[in-house]
Structures are given as structure tokens and as C-alpha cells.
Amino acid sequence: MTVRADAYGLNYLLARLGLVEDRVRALVAARRADDPAMDDPFRGLYVNDELVDRLLEGHGHTAAVDQAAYAELERSADQLVAEGNTIRLRSLVADAGLSELDTELLVIALLPDLDSRFERLYGYLNDDVTRRRPSVGLALDLAGVSPMSAVARGRLTATGPLVDRGLLIVEDTDRPFLTRALRVPDRVTAHLLGDDLPDHRLIPMLDEPTPYRTAVSADLGRTLASGVRLVHLREHETGTGQSIAAAALAAAGRGVVALDLSLLARDSDPLGLAVIAGREALLRGAGLIAGPVEALAEASLESLHTLSKWDLPVIFVGTTTWDPRWSPQTPLTLDAPVLGAHDRIDLWREHLNGSPLDPEALAAHLALGPGQVRKVFRTAAASALLAGTTITAADLRRGVRAQNAAGLERLARRIEPEVGWSDLVLAPAVLRSLQGLAARARHRETVLTDWRMRRGGGRGRGVTALFAGDSGTGKTMSAEVIATELGLDLYTVNLATVVDKYVGETEKNLERIFTEAAGVNAVLFFDEADAIFGKRSDVRDAHDRYANIESAYLLQRLESFDGLAILATNLRANIDEAFTRRLDAIIDFPAPTADLRARLWHQCLAPPLPLGDDLDLEFCAEAFEFAGGNIRSASITAAYLAAESGGPVHMADLITAVGQEYRKLGRLVLEREFGPYYPLLELR
Template sequence: MATNLPALLRRLQRVEVAVRAAVAQRRETDPNPDDPFRGLYLSDEALDATLATGRGPYLPWPEEDEQPRRAGPAGGTDRLDALATAAGLTPLDVALLLVALAPDVDSRFEQFYGYLNDDVTRRRATIGLALRLCGLPEAAASARVRLASGAPLVDLRLIQVDDPDRPVLTRALRVPDRVSAHLLGADAPEPLLTGLVEPVDDHGTPPPGATELGQALDRARVRLAYLRERPGASALALGVAALARVGRTALAVDLPRLADSPRSAELATLVVREAVLTGAGVVIGPVGGDEPWEIWAQLATGSAPVLAYGGQAWDPGWSPQAPLQVEVAPLSAVDRAAVWRETLAGTLADGVDPASATAQFILGAPAIRRAASVAAQIAAAAGEPVDESHLRAGARTQNAAGLERLARRIVPEVSWDDLVLPGSILALLHELADRARFRDRVLREWRMRPGGGRGHGVTALFAGDSGTGKTMSAEVVAGSLGLDLYTVNLATVVDKYVGETEKNLERIFAEAAGVNGVLLFDEADAIFGKRSEVRDAHDRYANIESAYLLQRMETFDGLAVLATNLRANLDEAFTRRLDIVVDFPVPDEEARLALWERCLGNRVPRGADLDLGFLARSFELAGGHIRSAAVTAAYLAAGVGQPVGMAELIGAVGREYRKLGRLTLESEFGPYLALAH
């Protein structure tokens, strides 16, 4: 504070010179200067003197002294000069600001203003008094508008005009505490913006496009830009880096929270004022499209650049000012790996390559730094260097939580060793995982899917009878990639009301865009069915749902798996757009034997009469049914306190047959038929 106060006090000396002259002039026309009750009432003599002399301006405003000023923290010669430049203030604006500021710096001015207002209770400068102290008549229209809406002093809340019910000239002028504190050298932010605004520093290597955007801000004097970010991109990081290129810090504004406030327009003005005071730029978002128009109107005031960002296209109706529109692409795999290494320098385990361990996670630079911090904490808690598991665990913490309200989240606990499938099916599943790992290289670097507005996602279809391993395979693929699995039952998404199904699906896809996970659409045939000839309104709307989903799947940037028991019911247009189709067969005898062994595991006590070969030969069950029967047998054995034997397993199979509506035939159960009932 001490570095800026002397310069400001020298500026206020001009106000004191004007006040001294005004006091002397006031005394010359005062009919009773020794009245001890002056300012509390209006005498006849005082009224006659006012009628005789009028209310002309005081002496002309003193000239600026030539004494050099110290450099202030906000740039320029001192903070007042820097503020005048940033806010576009005229010399008259600066003079009015100094008059209003004086009581906040020197308490004597309260008494001075009370005397000049001829009212001891009005201890701040009024509009009329401020104009007269600046050597201007009270009726000067060109001067009065400097304290009205549309002028920077008022629009940026550098001066607060109080008492709106009073006549214009007797309205008091007040400098908000944040402005006076800034001019005195303090840097504490506006308290009302706590939780809404956060200063953000530029970190590390700038994202692609930062230099070009910075040049636009500098050369073209761009005041408003809209950064449309793709999934996995960070418009915030781009905006911060671009502002750093033009020598500005960044104020990151949480737009949804700001828009939800009942004082959103006022807070938007305070955001702009904070940027003007500190010489910063505003990076605000994400834009939802339903923000009050007053927010954009307030953000258009002042000279601070405003960089808004969001995932949707800019609507010209949002703001009267046309923005510079910039597409923000995600970081390349090489750039993401560089951020991982830069953040985790010296803490990685030997031989760990962040690029390969996290290739399937599409994250922006800020998210990578947060994920790396979490990974380092997890590793430190275990007393280990950061390895692949820590990297993936940290990356998963950056998933948005909104999808969990629409889908069931599953943390994978199975691996490739747990699958009992033919080699050709396993090869397709490995190919699906590889597509997720290397899609950046193939689709972005090698440009193998140009044009058409298609996304960079990977979509697969798992078709097969119930219990053949579709869901478990999706969980294994997710686990091998270090991702979570989110299951959506499309049967619960379908709504009988027109348009509601599409809305439900759009909410899921929108939330999934912010998640690095595998999205499993169960019972996909509920909505991916064949489009039919339109014979009535029901057919037309059913076809609209299918057409919408066709288009939305093409633009999806994530990893999606569709599971169905009825592949024949799917529209051919869907299968053409799928990357991989996996048909899960009913297990043969050899596979069933392996499934019985795997489902019982090595912890369940086994009876001496156990004959898993008989079970595999006799009962044509899918893997899901075998698992269910094994669990039931374990409960039966635990209930009688003995190992799992054939009695328990046959009884469990009999229960499974009844669930499936199948008959228990002697040809299948043989000598164990009695145990099945």
C-alpha cells in the first residue's frame, strides 16, 4: 500500500485546493458564518443570500503538478492512471472520481463536504457539489452524463450514485470499497465474487492455438471471443494461455453459478470491474445457452477482453456483440504425454510411460495436472513411485459426476483371465480395446475418418443370448483400459410422450461427453429397432427416434457398447455405423466345464462327489446361468454347513431350470433327477 499511497495523496491535494477555494467562496457569501446551528436549518438570510448569488461553479480545477509519479502495481505511472487507461476515463472522470474518493482517504473531507452541502448529515460529495468543485456549472449536460448510466464511472461501478429518490444534483457519490482499496494499493478481490471468480495462472507448454488467439486479442483488439471446445479439450487453458501472451492474467468465472444468482447482472459487472482494476482478462463458462441476457450486456462493458467457452454453437441472440469464434481441439496424444511427464517429473516409476498408460483418457491440460496430483498422492500414500495403476486411478477422478444420475456406474473387477470365450471372440474384444487406445493416432494424426461431421468415438455391438457374457466382456474391456463402465438400460429411457425419448438420450450423451468411460447401452433393441414404413403417427415418431439415434451415435466421441439379445431386430443402418460387431455364442461342453470351474473358484469347499464333467455334458446353460447356479449351490451348502456337492449343484440347476421355464427331464438329470425338485 505504501508504494501507491503517496502518488494518490498528491492527486488528492488538487481536490483539497479546490475545496479550500470553495470554502473561502462560501464564507464570502455566508450572511451568518458564526451560526453554531448552521447546516441544521435554513434561515431567511441564508435563503436570501442563495437567491442573490445562485449556485455557480467554484474556481477552475487546479492544474496537474509536474512532479513525477511512482510506478504503480497495476501498470502505468500509478494505479489511478492505469485505471483511467483501462476504463477509458476522461480527465473529468478522473477529477470526479478523486472528489468522490477523498473522504475514504482523508476523513477531513467529510467535514468539508458537510459544510459545503450546508448539511452536517450529508458528508459525501453530491453530484452538484462534485461538478462545482471541478469548475463546472451544475446544469452542464456534457458533465452530468459522466455520472449517468452509459458512462464508465457508473457502468463499471467505479462510483456508486446513492439516494436515487433525491433530485439528481443532491444524490451522493460513493466510491465502492474495492475500488478505493485498489487505488490505495490493496489487492484483495471483491468479497461478493468469492466462489465465482478465481485467478488462474498460465502453466507449462501453451495449448495449440494460444499464440494465434493472443495475436487476435492484441492486433485485432478483440473484446469478445467464443471458444467452442470439443470433448477432451480445455478452452479454459487456451484462454488463460492466450491472455498470458498479451501480458494479462486471467479471471476464471463459473458461469452456471453466476447465472443462478439472483444478482447475476450485478455480479457480472463486478467481474468486469475486477478485470479492469487488475488488468486481467475474463475467461467465463461453460455456456449453457439459457443465461440471462443481462449477463452478456454487462460483460460487454469495459475494455477487458472476455473469452467465453462452451460445447455448443454460439447463438447470435446471446449478445449484441459478435464474438470471434474459435474451435478448441483436444490435445494430441504427444501433448498430453508431455503434460503428464512435466507434472510428474521425478516421481514416475522406472519404465512407466504415461503416454501408453493413459492414451485412452482424453483430458485437457488442467485435468491432466489435477489427475497427476491425485496419482502422486495415491502413490505417496502407498510409499511407491507412480505406476500405471496410479495414473489411471488419477485420471478416473476427473470424470464428471452427472452421468451417474442417468446410468449405473460399475468399477471393473474382472480381467481377461475371467472370460471363457472362443479365441475369435477374444480377438475381437482385444481389437475393441486397441481401437480405444489408438484412436487418437488413427483418426486425428492419420486422419482416417475425415469430413462428414463424425466424431472420434468407438462403437461396438455385443449380440447374443442372455447370459453369454456381453456385460462381463464390456466390463473386462473397460477394466483393461483403466476406465469405469456406465450401464444404461434403454428400456427405461423410452418415453411414451413425443420427443421425451430423444431428450433422455441427449442428456445421457451430453453427460457422457465429460466422462472417460465405457458406455454400455443394455437392451439396445428397445430403440435401435428397424425403421418401418410409416402407416400412422406411431410409426412416424418411432422412426424419428431411430433417425435421431443414428445421427447422435455418429457424432459421439466416447466408447459405446450396444448389447442386445435380438440382433435380427436391429436396423441395418446401425450395423453399418458400428466399428465392431461381436456375436457371443452359447458355450459348448468344453466352455461350460471351464465356466463351472471358474464360477466355483478355488475358495469354495468342494465335496468328494463333485462331477463337473456331468454338469457340463448334461446341461446346456449359458455362462450367466452357470454363475447363478454356482452361487445358489454355495448358499445351499453354507446353510447346511457342508462343502458344495452334487446335491447342492443339482438342486441349484433345477431352480435355474424353473426360472427359465424349462422342464427337468430324466434324460438330462439322469440319476440326480430326484435332487432337482
């Protein structure tokens, strides 16, 4: 039935064009009969009467029909449409709200693009062989209406449905109205001939949404089917709104044209693209999903108005509250639901399709929309294909990282975690606190969304913690281990580089970081946090006042953050109490005890590093009160010394490295601390 409908739709179009051909013949005959200059030697210099006769006698793709045949054609078309088939020209007329005159004008303008004979015939009738498209006056003449009719002329102005919906272009606007040329865009012509490929300018901005059916999508689909046309869907997680909108349009019996407004906003002609996007949805009989709406609102409010005016379902998706300036019409506004842990697990389980991998461990804590999950599995499948294996948890984690926007990397240093719990050498109490923090991050959706344990005051759903301890006690490495546990990247932000001496610039830098981090599944690690999270002081001058404003802003912004943020400081006492009261966890990293130092020395000096038989690591642990970072630094220095000498690491290398570390720390190298190994310092 589909093949028959397509073939019949083309035949119907050609028959309509044939009716125009009859009118062209009649108009040519009338022009000849009423031509006062038939003997003009320059008449028809390029298109003479003999050539016109041959063109009219020729057989193009169209076929002339009389009125009786045309009436029968329309009755047959009515019957086919009643049977549930689609005739593209008929559907376009209905969806665009075109009148019979509009349809006639569209077909008249379309004719030269389908039958090249009419280029020269229109040139002849225009009395200008260089103008091979119908002029406004010629089109009105062929449609049988007077060029003096204000109503008829109005159908070809910018407010008429043909021009307003991008179905017809009136060219040569500097010419008198009746001599302006009419052209049908190639995309409209291709659509009427059965081609569904979008306009080439629009293709980079189109997305392929993944429908996600919820109670909200079902209710919205029913609302759209009843005639509601403009909707604003506010989402709290990237991609969720688009997926719910796609499911709603499917429930309403509509296809989807999904438009990325951030790309459209950066184009040199956003208004023209807005018309093309609306026309694409019109041609497909689809609904338009466009977001993020705030991106286009900032760049081109006129383009946003253009998108909102279409007489078809338009669903704007964004993260902010609707602004009445964005459209003359007031939309239906609703919030996209936040996915809970069970929702995420079900979504991943559907894609895992029976795989033994545990979706709860993989996905419950990840803020990924349905479309992003689909892309995760595509990336994971490609990674598994490269390795020649089935999809593994590592492949899926790699796919998750691939969904992170690159914008945050311009503001923070990205670290792909490579360490785990076994690499941490910390006191048992500290380890338990870190594991508790990881558990809080993993189960936050269950607690805050599924169990509705939301915190009031407009606070976000994020997890924030403070790591306090001397340099080298394992704060950064612990953040990396938590990122490994959650399958996330670690982004480190040195706040000392964010602070700016100019008023307001620090807040701007921080806002950029938080904005970019909102769309990233990662652990955000603020190093040297006391540079800006420090205690607020009494206001003695303007510097104090603005410093306090920075702290107050960061306090508010951190509180509304939805991700996982870890602050690190060398001195907990430097952090303002207003911050510590709002933190989910505060973990102190004490200096390692002797037994922990021994474990650290053994861990840092281990194969494949070649080791000498004279190493006395227990002595080093007892004698040198180093933090883990210092132990690692001394171990690396010893390895370089051994590499230079061409042998394994001996105690002399290690003692020399410890001496260098003492000097770096500004500590005195005392014989009583180095004991029997003090003479080894003199060997270097």
C-alpha cells in the same frame, strides 16, 4: 523496484486525496462567508463550526498539497511510469479510459473510505449530517465544474465510464440528480491500496486455467497484442479452449481472469456479476476468459452483452457456433485444435516429471484438457500421500475418474470396473474381437487426429460396437473388462427405462444422456438396445411414425457421439440395419461350449469358497447347457445353501441350485439330464 513502485503508488494516491482536502477547506470557507443564517440556533446542531475547524486542523492519512507540489508529483509519476513501474491509479485511469474529470470525481468519492474525517465534513457540506458521502452536486463543485454542465453531468450517468465500468456507484436514484450520493465499491478501494483479492461474490466462479501453448495460442496472442478485443474460441474438448486462451493472453502480456459462465448463469444477479467480472479484469490489467458461452446466452443475453463490451481482451469459449445475437460486436472466431495422441502423451509426460509410468498407456485415449490433467495429478498425489507411496497408475486412473461430471450418474448406473481379461471365459475369436475393440478405442486419437483418417459426414470421433448374444453370455462383463483395460468407468443405460410414451420425451431423455456423456471419460453401455435401436416399421399410424422418428434421432446422435458406446442386444436380428452399418464392431456372444462351461464352473466355484470333495464340475459342464450368467447364479445359490448348512459346497447343494435355475428358466427338470445325481434333488 516493485516495492518502490507500490509505495510510490500509495503516496501518489494520498497526494491526490490531499489536493481534494485543499478544495474542501476552500469550500468550507466559502460556505461560511456566504452563509445567510449564521445565527440560526439549530445551525450545525451535530456538526458545528468548531468541530469543522478541529477536523480541518487534524491530520488524517492525507496531506494537503498546493498546485506546484502537485505538478511536481505528476512529473515524478511520469518518470516512474516511463521506467516501467506501475502506479495503480494511473494504470486504472489508462485502462478504463478515464478523463481528468473522471479521475477527480473518483478521488473525491474515495476520500471518506480512506479518511473518516471526511464523513462529517461531507455531511457538513451536504448540509445533512446523515449523508456522509459526496453528493453529485458536491463532487462537481469540488472538481471545479458547473452542475449545469451537461458534459460533466454525463460523466456520472450509466453510460459514463466510471459507472459503466463499475468503478463508481450512484446511489439514491429516486432523489434529484445533484443530491444523489457517490460511492466507490470496496473492491476498487482495496485495489488502489494494493489488495488483489477478488470480489467475494466472484470468487466461487473463478477458475485457474492451465496455459497450453500451441501454434493457435501464439497466433491468437499476437492478434490480441495488436488490438483485437473480442474472440470466440470454439472447443471440441472440454477445457482445451480455456487453456489455449490463457496461453494466448500470456503471449499478449496479459493476466487472466477465467470465469465459469455456467455458475454465473445460475446466480440471481447475473448482470451485476458480469459487471464485477469485467471490472476485475480491468483492475488487474488482464484479459477475460468466459465459458461456456452458450450457458449464459440461454440464461441472460443482457449479461453476455455486458461482458462483450469491455475494452480489454474478452475470449468467449464454447462448443457451439457463434450466434450474432450474443453480442453487438462481431468477434474473431476460431476453433481450438483437437489434441492428438502425441499431444496428450507429451502433456502427461510433462506432469509425470521423469516417473517410470508409461504415459502412452495411461493417456493417449483420454479426452482430457490441460487443466483437467493438472487436476488428475493433484488427485493422484493426494491418493498416493494417503497410501504413503509414490504416484501409481491406479492413483492416476482414480484421478481420471474424479474428473467425470456427476450428471450422468442421475441417468445411468455407474460401475467401477473390477474385472480383467483373466476373468473372461469366452471363445478365442470373441476375445480377439474384444481386444481389437479396446485397441481401437485406445488408438483412435492416433488414427483419426494424428493420421487424419477422419470420417466425413459430420460423424464424431467415437467408437461404437454391438454385443449380440443370449442373456448371460458375458456381454456386460465384457464391457466392464474393456473399461478396466482403458482405465475408465462403465455407465450402463437401460434403454427400456428411457423410452417414454409421450411424443418427444424419449429424444429428450436420450439427449440428456449423450450431453452428459460428452464430458465424461467412460464406457457408455446401452443394455436392451433393441428397445429403441430396433427395426423401423412401415408407417400405418401416428405411433409408427413417431417410433421411426425416435430411431432416426438416435441413429444421428449416436453417429455424432465422440465417446465409446457399446450396445447390447439378446437378438441381433432385432437391430435395424441402418445402425449396424455405422457400427465399428459387431461381436457375437455364442452360448458357451462344454469346455468353456467347465472353465466357468471352476471359476465360479473357487476358494475362498469352501468346497466338498464330491463336486463333479465336469459332469455339470457336460450335462447342463447353461450360459455364464446361469452358471454364476447357480453357484451363488449353492454357496447360500452351504452357508445355511454350515459346511462346504457339496454336490447336493450344487444339483439343488441347478434345479432352481431350471425352474427359473422354465425348463423341465428331466432325470436323463441330471443322470446319477437326480436323486439329490429329492434331498432338498
